[in-house]
Amino acid sequence: MQYQGIIRLNIRLQLLKEYKMKKIIAGIILSTTASASFAVSPGGDSCGWGNMLFKGQSGLPIHFVASTTNGTSGNKTFGMTTGTNGCSTSGVLTYGGSSMIDLSAVMDEFSEDVAKGDGEVLSAFVVSLGVQPEHRQAFKNALHTNFSSIFPNQNVTTEQVLQSIGQVIAEDKSLAGYVS
Amino acid sequence: VAHICLATQRSFLYLAVQTAPSAISETTLSFSNKTLAILAFVFLHLSTDIAFANTDQIIDYSRLKSLSVSEEWKNLLHYNDGKSYIDDEKYFLSNTGHIDPYSELLASIDAIISDQQVYCRFPYRRQWLETKIPELTEKLPTYSCPDFEQWRSQINADSVTLVLASSYLNSPSSMYGHTFFRFDTSNKVGTTDLAAISVNFAAVVNETDGISFAYKGLFGGYPGRFSTAPYFKKIKEYNRIENRDIWEYQLNLSPTETNSMIDHLWELDQITFDYYFFDENCSFRLLELIEIARPGLEITDAFGLSAIPIDTVRVISDADLIKATHFRPSNQKKVENLAAQLDTKLSGMAIQLALGEQKLSDIESIVTDKNERYKVVELAYKYARFLANKDGKTEANSRTSFELLNAINQLSAYQSSAVEAVRPHDPISGHESRSLTISSSYNTSQGHYFNDVEIKASYHNLLDNQIGYPEGASLNIGGIKLRVTDDEKLRLQALDIINIRSLQAASRFFPSSSWGVRLGANRMYYFEADLARARNESLASFLTGEYGTTIKLSPLINAFVLGNASIEHNQHKSRDIDLSTGFSAGLLSNSNYANLLFEAGAQVFTDKTVRNKVSLGVQVPISKNIGFRFTIDHNSPDKNNYESYNEAALALRWHFR
Numbered sequence: 001m002q003y004q005g006i007i008r009l010n011i012r013l014q015l016l017k018e019y020k021m022k023k024i025i026a027g028i029i030l031s032t033t034a035s036a037s038f039a040v041s042p043g044g045d046s047c048g049w050g051n052m053l054f055k056g057q058s059g060l061p062i063h064f065v066a067s068t069t070n071g072t073s074g075n076k077t078f079g080m081t082t083g084t085n086g087c088s089t090s091g092v093l094t095y096g097g098s099s100m101i102d103l104s105a106v107m108d109e110f111s112e113d114v115a116k117g118d119g120e121v122l123s124a125f126v127v128s129l130g131v132q133p134e135h136r137q138a139f140k141n142a143l144h145t146n147f148s149s150i151f152p153n154q155n156v157t158t159e160q161v162l163q164s165i166g167q168v169i170a171e172d173k174s175l176a177g178y179v180s
Numbered sequence: 181v182a183h184i185c186l187a188t189q190r191s192f193l194y195l196a197v198q199t200a201p202s203a204i205s206e207t208t209l210s211f212s213n214k215t216l217a218i219l220a221f222v223f224l225h226l227s228t229d230i231a232f233a234n235t236d237q238i239i240d241y242s243r244l245k246s247l248s249v250s251e252e253w254k255n256l257l258h259y260n261d262g263k264s265y266i267d268d269e270k271y272f273l274s275n276t277g278h279i280d281p282y283s284e285l286l287a288s289i290d291a292i293i294s295d296q297q298v299y300c301r302f303p304y305r306r307q308w309l310e311t312k313i314p315e316l317t318e319k320l321p322t323y324s325c326p327d328f329e330q331w332r333s334q335i336n337a338d339s340v341t342l343v344l345a346s347s348y349l350n351s352p353s354s355m356y357g358h359t360f361f362r363f364d365t366s367n368k369v370g371t372t373d374l375a376a377i378s379v380n381f382a383a384v385v386n387e388t389d390g391i392s393f394a395y396k397g398l399f400g401g402y403p404g405r406f407s408t409a410p411y412f413k414k415i416k417e418y419n420r421i422e423n424r425d426i427w428e429y430q431l432n433l434s435p436t437e438t439n440s441m442i443d444h445l446w447e448l449d450q451i452t453f454d455y456y457f458f459d460e461n462c463s464f465r466l467l468e469l470i471e472i473a474r475p476g477l478e479i480t481d482a483f484g485l486s487a488i489p490i491d492t493v494r495v496i497s498d499a500d501l502i503k504a505t506h507f508r509p510s511n512q513k514k515v516e517n518l519a520a521q522l523d524t525k526l527s528g529m530a531i532q533l534a535l536g537e538q539k540l541s542d543i544e545s546i547v548t549d550k551n552e553r554y555k556v557v558e559l560a561y562k563y564a565r566f567l568a569n570k571d572g573k574t575e576a577n578s579r580t581s582f583e584l585l586n587a588i589n590q591l592s593a594y595q596s597s598a599v600e601a602v603r604p605h606d607p608i609s610g611h612e613s614r615s616l617t618i619s620s621s622y623n624t625s626q627g628h629y630f631n632d633v634e635i636k637a638s639y640h641n642l643l644d645n646q647i648g649y650p651e652g653a654s655l656n657i658g659g660i661k662l663r664v665t666d667d668e669k670l671r672l673q674a675l676d677i678i679n680i681r682s683l684q685a686a687s688r689f690f691p692s693s694s695w696g697v698r699l700g701a702n703r704m705y706y707f708e709a710d711l712a713r714a715r716n717e718s719l720a721s722f723l724t725g726e727y728g729t730t731i732k733l734s735p736l737i738n739a740f741v742l743g744n745a746s747i748e749h750n751q752h753k754s755r756d757i758d759l760s761t762g763f764s765a766g767l768l769s770n771s772n773y774a775n776l777l778f779e780a781g782a783q784v785f786t787d788k789t790v791r792n793k794v795s796l797g798v799q800v801p802i803s804k805n806i807g808f809r810f811t812i813d814h815n816s817p818d819k820n821n822y823e824s825y826n827e828a829a830l831a832l833r834w835h836f837r
Contacts (some may be wrong), residue, residue: 106374106412108420108565115589124374124412147589154582 105160111151117144135175142172181716201527232553245423247312248282251478255471256305256444257281258453260480267403267469270451273298286814287662289313293320300325304443304472328446335377335442337363338435340473342466342502343378344427344493345418346607349653354422356655357489357607359463362411363442373428374412379445381406381465383455403464406448419510421569426508427607429493431501433473441473463492470496480837488613488638491837497608509564509601515689517601518559526556531688533560534567540587554591560584563689610648611835612804613639617661619809619831625707625823628715632673632829634661642681643779643799644835645772645807651732652683652694663703672719675701683740684731694740696726704815706752707823718752726764733767741765746783753787753818757794758783775799792816792824805835 016099103110106121113119122123143150143165150164169175247253257277258265264278273291277284291298292306295315300323310317341362348354360380364373383402418424423747427685432440455461464487467480479495496502509517519527526547532538533556540557547553561584568577617634637658640649659676681696701721708716728742746760765782780794793816799809809831815825 074467102410102412107417111585112561112588116592117583120374130374144589144592148586151582151585154578168310 103161107158107161114143114147114150117141129178131175131178135178138172139169139175139178140177142168188385200447200742206794209482215680237524245282245312248285252308252475253281253285255468255475256308257284260469265345265453266451267454271447271451280582289316296323298320299323299411300328302304302447303328304440306432306446307440307443331446332439332442335363336365337377337438337442338366339364340431340433340441341373342429342431342493343414344429345414345422346425346427347490347650347653347655349650349655349680354424355680356778358418359466359489359492360414361466361469362414363438364430374410374415376411377408378411378414379406380414381453384452399758402455403452403454404461405450406445406465406810415508415753419508423510423512423566425513427493427495427508428506428508429502430504430506431470431496432503433470433501433679437473441469444469452803461487461489463487463489467492468497470501486614486637490607490610491613494612505606507601507603507606509603511562511569512690513601515559515562515566516687518555519689520602522552522555526552527559528688529562530556530559531584533557533584534564534714535578538574540583550591550594551596554588554594555596557584557587557591558595561588566689597716605648607648609804611640611645612837613835614837615644615833615835617831617833619811619829621827621829623705623825623827625825629666631664634659634674634833638677641679642683642768642770643801643807643809644796644833645801645804646775647772647804650684651770652681652685652768654679654681654683656680659700671703671717672701673703675721681726683730683738685730685738687732694728694730696724696744698722698724704750704752704817705825706817706821707821707825716752718750720748720750720752722750728763730768736769736771738768739766740768744781744783748785753785753789755785755787758785758787758790762791773800775801789821790816790819792819799833807833809833 004113037122082113103125107126109121110125113122122143123136126136146164146168150161150168169178201701211482241639259274259281262279264272266272266278269275272284272287274280274283274287277287284325288298288302288305289309292302292309293299299321300691303325306320311322336713341364343360343362346356347357347358359377362373364376364377381404383404385402386720415426418670445449453465464480464483467483467487471477471480479499482495483492490766501837519530522530529538529543529547533540533543543553543556547556561581564581564584568574568581573748588757615634615636617636619632619634621630621632623630636656639655639657641656642652656676656679659674659679660672663671663673676698678697678699680698681694683694684690684692686692697724699720703717703719706716706718724744724746726742726744728740730738730740733739741763742765743763744761746762747757748760749757760783762783764779764783766777769776775798778795781792783791785791793813795811795813797806797809797811801807810829811831812826812828814824814826816822
């Protein structure tokens with residue numbers, strides 16, 4: 001998907017007139033950042049919760065003796081690496097300077113929303129990808145329709161899910177612009 | 181200290197000299213104090229360094245002095261009783277800044293002018309000083325602070341939401357709930373709350389030793405810090421992993437006030453406060469931030485001994501700061517809610533599907549209505565995910581979850597519009613956290629009268645008005661009961677250091693267990709059978725743990741059975757310190773009209789003595805905070821050697837903040 005995207009960018013770049021260049025380059029930086037981020041799996045191996053669809057933080061039984069303080073692990077700072085909790089910073093998807101939903105952290109809910117076609121987490125995902133309001137429903141529909149190719153089995157990784165989403169969107173004529 | 185004074189001195193002069201001409205030209209009508217002071221500074225500047233001996237007197241200039249004792253400046257430095265809560269020299273520019281707001285004020289003015297790092301690290305302090313000392317503005321260099329600017333634009337907020345993760349008895353750190361802030365943006369079209377940034381104050385804990393953990397958490401020793409995290413991580417933590425309801429209270433802070441708070445937070449990055457579970461905790465720190473955001477508001481004063489999270493929310497509510505409230509049910513509530521839409525047979529089917537005990541293909545022929553089948557599958561999926569979060573993931577669970585997910589997808593055309601989760605009473609609407617109980621009791625066996633006064637520092641017990649509190653949860657830390665006897669002596673009757681009971685009813689979906697722990701003391705009476713009115717008393721101190729189960733007999737009545745083990749110190753027994761095992765069983769009913777608890781129990785000690793107790797309590801709420809309580813107990817502290825006695829009591833119970 002990325003490869004395809006880069007080719008498309010190159011073609012576009014050649015066709016562009018110089019006065020338009022600045023604006024487009026800004027756009028390119030945005031979208032390539034997004035696809036580059038896709039390559040680095042958010043919630044990758046360095047993260048505490050794993051990146052399998054249904055693999056993650058193990059359950060918390062009654063932790064009665066556990067604590068008297070609202071503990072944090074203490075490795076957080078105020079930079080926007082916050083909340084990644086051990087994930088590499090580059091694995092965090094961002095859009096327009098806002099931190100994006102870390103899919104691996106909400107995969108339970110995300111997969112459910114895609115299966116149903118709508119939901120809070122799916123909406124948040126679409127919004128944080130920067131999808132314009134008029135395209136959001138189409139974006140959700142595309143994911144919903146292609147549920148089984150995005151989630152082919154229970155061992156799919158977050159990275160693969162994002163790759164498939166990229167492909168689904170690239171193949172959708174009205175939405176392809178979001179991954180180029 | 182001398183060095184700091186000197187440094188302060190120098191740039192103050194710089195400021196004064198630079199300010200003087202414009203100040204004089206603008207203030208031609210009269211010699212204001214300001215101008216006089218500026219002239220004084222200039223004069224000082226002309227004198228030699230020997231004048232430093234008098235530095236303090238010269239700088240002791242009324243406006244700066246009064247600024248330094250203003251509530252706003254003290255709030256900014258997080259002062260309380262002449263000392264800052266902040267236990268971190270990084271936050272102070274003067275060596276004595278944590279105890280001397282005046283020296284900190286001087287050092288701050290100096291440093292923001294001369295030091296770009298300080299200028300960028302203290303954006304709120306700088307703005308505040310500029311507002312209060314307008315002549316500072318022109319003298320400040322225009323440094324750029326890219327790190328801060330970037331951070332601020334990423335938070336990109338214009339309003340604040342106070343988030344309450346509700347009470348969670350199974351984790352002592354969360355028993356009283358937890359609060360944090362979320363920064364919201366209204367101008368980004370369609371942005372959802374999930375991606376918003378939340379800010380949290382918590383103890384930084386790196387050790388796993390439970391005892392030292394508990395000790396330090398309660399009595400200090402852990403550093404407390406602010407941290408930020410995306411809101412969806414918080415939802416995951418509370419709604420999904422801990423199954424706690426979340427309440428979101430949108431505050432009516434203006435965009436400017438919101439940004440004051442954000443700017444101040446930047447100053448608190450990596451800054452250490454002492455953390456104390458009871459008072460200087462997560463919730464207290466948030467109140468301080470609100471005071472920063474809205475100068476003039478003083479809401480921290482109400483909290484001397486303890487800051488129970490829900491009390492801080494009530495204070496915020498009383499200050500008319502809450503604009504809107506939103507409820508986010510826990511995953512457990514969501515499952516319960518879906519299950520309530522189905523009959524017992526279908527919801528039982530969902531359990532079997534989630535556990536992999538029944539195949540999807542099997543239910544197709546049983547549940548032919550696809551709308552209904554969708555509901556069963558949805559419930560089964562949610563329950564399977566609940567189990568995975570609770571018990572850890574297994575290969576089987578992942579496979580089942582995936583199959584259910586596919587079924588949801590295939591049946592998605594048959595979904596009905598989502599049913600709103602039943603919204604419980606807002607915790608704000610619950611009774612206050614402290615209580616005072618006055619009661620009169622009569623000992624039926626021997627004809628004694630008593631009057632009791634009981635004060636509890638927190639929080640809720642099984643007979644209290646249930647509205648706004650979790651069902652079957654009793655949480656009392658810090659309680660003392662004094663008794664005036666008929667011979668007019670005052671005695672300590674009971675002491676609750678810790679008294680917790682969690683009697684959550686188990687259901688088919690959630691087979692949760694019940695438990696209790698109690699550390700305290702209680703006075704017992706030993707009536708001699710052969711001496712008509714002879715009475716011996718003994719204050720027994722004990723530690724008891726109990727464990728068992730609670731079931732729902734009807735919508736209004738729960739029954740519980742608990743086994744217990746106890747260690748007791750009791751001078752009246754043949755062994756001063758003795759161990760016991762026992763059980764208790766009872767019925768609990770809570771409604772808006774009356775609360776009822778019936779309980780019977782027995783304990784057997786290693787010295788072979790047996791203790792029995794049967795009690796019935798009824799409390800009728802008169803108003804949110806006032807209730808009448810009637811109790812009758814049958815006590816047999818030592819069944820074989822002493823007479824049993826009955827006590828009946830009528831009490832007036834009042835909850836207050």
